[in-house]
Amino acid sequence: MIDVRNLEKSFGDHKVLDGINEHIYPGEKVVVIGPSGSGKSTFLRCLNLLEEPTAGTITVDGVDITDPKTDIDKIRQRMGMVFQQFNLFPHLTIKENIKLAPVTLKLMSDSEADQKAMELLERVGLPDKADAYPKQLSGGQQQRIAIARALAMNPEVMLFDEPTSALDPEMVGEVLQLMKELADDGMTMVVVTHEMGFAREVGTRVLFMDGGNIAEQNNPKDFFENPQNPRLQEFLSKVL
Numbered sequence: 001m002i003d004v005r006n007l008e009k010s011f012g013d014h015k016v017l018d019g020i021n022e023h024i025y026p027g028e029k030v031v032v033i034g035p036s037g038s039g040k041s042t043f044l045r046c047l048n049l050l051e052e053p054t055a056g057t058i059t060v061d062g063v064d065i066t067d068p069k070t071d072i073d074k075i076r077q078r079m080g081m082v083f084q085q086f087n088l089f090p091h092l093t094i095k096e097n098i099k100l101a102p103v104t105l106k107l108m109s110d111s112e113a114d115q116k117a118m119e120l121l122e123r124v125g126l127p128d129k130a131d132a133y134p135k136q137l138s139g140g141q142q143q144r145i146a147i148a149r150a151l152a153m154n155p156e157v158m159l160f161d162e163p164t165s166a167l168d169p170e171m172v173g174e175v176l177q178l179m180k181e182l183a184d185d186g187m188t189m190v191v192v193t194h195e196m197g198f199a200r201e202v203g204t205r206v207l208f209m210d211g212g213n214i215a216e217q218n219n220p221k222d223f224f225e226n227p228q229n230p231r232l233q234e235f236l237s238k239v240l
């Protein structure tokens, strides 16, 4: 589904991604871990061109998204993204937040988007919050809405960048549970997280990023029980 070849990204002289090669297959749940500054967010942001790669190609369903002729908005519509900061629009109600993209992009009529929003609110367990404003919701609830908003575009892939890192501890579980349900429904997911339990339980593959490269990857069991790279061994000894 996503084919990354020799992906490089530099900010000025600073090479942040140093020739990444990776394939993500439909239905995979790829979990990305690694130290702060190793390039995890930049990698994720390159996948939907929130960052423009310096070199290399990214192909999504056979379309080279790094080709300037590609309509990147069309590609982005197929990839939902959820950030650490939920980024809901504070002046819009929850339902309006969810409807905004599909209606603005004319992918759905207002009534279709309305129905879709209510379905999604049911799915994330917050149907009674449709007319509330973001600030009236807890952090965990806001992040569940951010996930619903991303799902409103019917994405083929969901990208998560530390979706629980900004949450109070008691709210982490409800967001991880929702992500697990999405995974169980077959969604293709790429998840940057420090939640090792999630990586183990939900991940089909775990990648360790270090210094702008994927230094090691494996199925969760072998990744956690039998790490080979000394930097990964050191990292796991600190976080587990």
Ligand code: ADP
Binding pocket: 011, 016, 034, 035, 036, 037, 038, 039, 040, 041, 042, 043
């Ligand atoms: P991670 O998500 O693993 O913590 P990032 O991808 O956010 O790492 O960052 C990797 C490196 O790239 C860091 O050194 C960071 O300072 C740098 N970086 C990220 N975004 C920018 C930017 N927009 N401009 C300059 N440097 C950046």
Ligand code: MG
Binding pocket: 040, 041, 042
């Ligand atoms: Mg990051």
